[in-house]
Amino acid sequence: MKLKQKFFKQNGGILLQQQLSSPEGNVERSRLFDSKELEKATHNFSENRILGRGSQGTVYKGMLTDGRIVAIKKSKELDEGNVEQFINEVFILSQINHRNVVKLLGCCLQTKVPLLVYEFIPNGTLYQYLHDPSTQFPVPWDVRLRIATEVAGALSYLHSAASIPIYHRDIKTTNILLDEKYQAKVADFGTSRSVGLDQTHLTTLVQGTFGYLDPEYFQSSQFTDKSDVYSFGVVLVELLTGQKPISSVRAEEGRSLATYFIISVEEDRLFDILDAQVLLQGKKEDIFGVADLAKRCLNLSGRKRPTMKQVAMELEAIRKPSHSPTGERSGNFETDGIEAHNIAFRSARYEAGHSISSI
Structure with a gap:
């Protein structure tokens, strides 16, 4: 018991308790779990319960006493100086x-x-869904567009609608999870930061993932909301082309997907690089709309990029005609002839053990 109390204090438990009991805290949205419950939930953190390992820690699948399936992330050790920051981030994320x-x-x-x-998300990552060679069926255009719109909406919320603005700082397809209905869930807030309402940027050591990293941030070490916009632009291009963000297969000047895409658009070769499913199912004006939006997100000058709110609104507008009562497409992901794909993909993800590896 004394050891538990020592760790609780060492890990900032008293500070978190104070924050959760404050008028701004929402106790219903966040809970302090007992270590015994989580040990029981994971069979004492058994190896066969591991969902994935990442730079931030190891993620286990567990079942709580109330029957809920959860993902439990065992973080790496915290430096003493990082405890307050960690607790602050936990408090902020509990409000989302x-x-x-x-x-x-x-x-x-x-x-x-x-x-x-965390809540358990069963169907892997968008990266796996787009790029896994074992995937037997292509991802329909309507689904790509819906996922893009959902992610944009989530980022818009984080940037401008959350109680405290939050920059994600590591948007990529491996950090976009898919639930049982294949709806997008933005994950991995390990490097995320909250910002004051009067702040325009964060000055930090450069962190992120090559292929998605904002070149302006890389050069200046100043991360802004537009840095998330750049990363989202790369995700849009992945959805359009089905290609990976970094590839040694492409010519040297096009190893970065963002660069390859911009060059192709400028040379009027957009339709040469699109995924076959996009070409087959997408309306030309919709494809052009998404491609133009992606190009603006990838502008080397952050101030010339749209905000995530603008991005979300534009994607909603592109999707709207496809889902109107008079002109509804057969784009229902759950019922359109690709349920076999869903089942096969779900099975493959459980076997591979990657379901929530990027939290």
């Missing part, structure tokens, strides 16, 4: 309530390293 953001249910601070408890 958006259908397209993976929900943080709570944490446990009674162990040597903090444990974070």
Whole structure:
């Protein structure tokens, strides 16, 4: 018991308790879990419960006493100076309530390293869905467009509608998870930061993933909301082309997908690089609309990029004609002749053990 109390204090438990009991805190949205419950939920953090390992820690699948399936992330050890920042981020993320953001249910601070408890997302990542060679069926255009719109809406919420603006700082297809209905959930807030309402940027050591990293941020170390916009632009291009963000197969000047895309558009070769499914199913004006939006997101000058709110609105407008009562397409992902794809993909993801590896 004394050891539990020591770890609880060491991991910032008292500070978190104070924040959760403050008028701004929402106790219903966040919970402090007991270490024994999480040990039981994971069969004492058994190897066969591991969903994935990442730079931030190891993620386990668990079942709580109320029967809920969860993902439990065992974080790496915190430096003493990072405890307050960690607790602040846990508190902020506990306030996020958006259908397209993976929900943080709570944490446990009674162990040597903090444990974070998330809702369980069963169907892997968007990266796997687009690029896994075992995938037998192509991803329909309507689904690509819907996922893009959902992610844009989530980022718009984080940037401008959350109680405190949040920059994600690592948007990529491996950090976009797919739930049981293949709806998008933005995940991995390990490097995310909240910003003051009067702040325009964060000055930090450069962090992120090559292929998605904003060149302006890379040069200046100043991360802005437009840096997330750039990364989202790369995700849009992945959805359009079905190609990976970095590839040694492409010529040297086009190894970066963003560069390859911009060059292709400028040389009027857009339709040469599009995914076959996009060409087959997408309306030309919709494809041009998304491609133009992606190009603007990838502008080397951050101030010339749209905001995520503008991006979300434009994608909604592109989708709208496809889902109007008078002209509805057969774009229902759950019922359109690709359910076999869903089942095969779901099975493959469970076997591979990658379901929520990027939290």
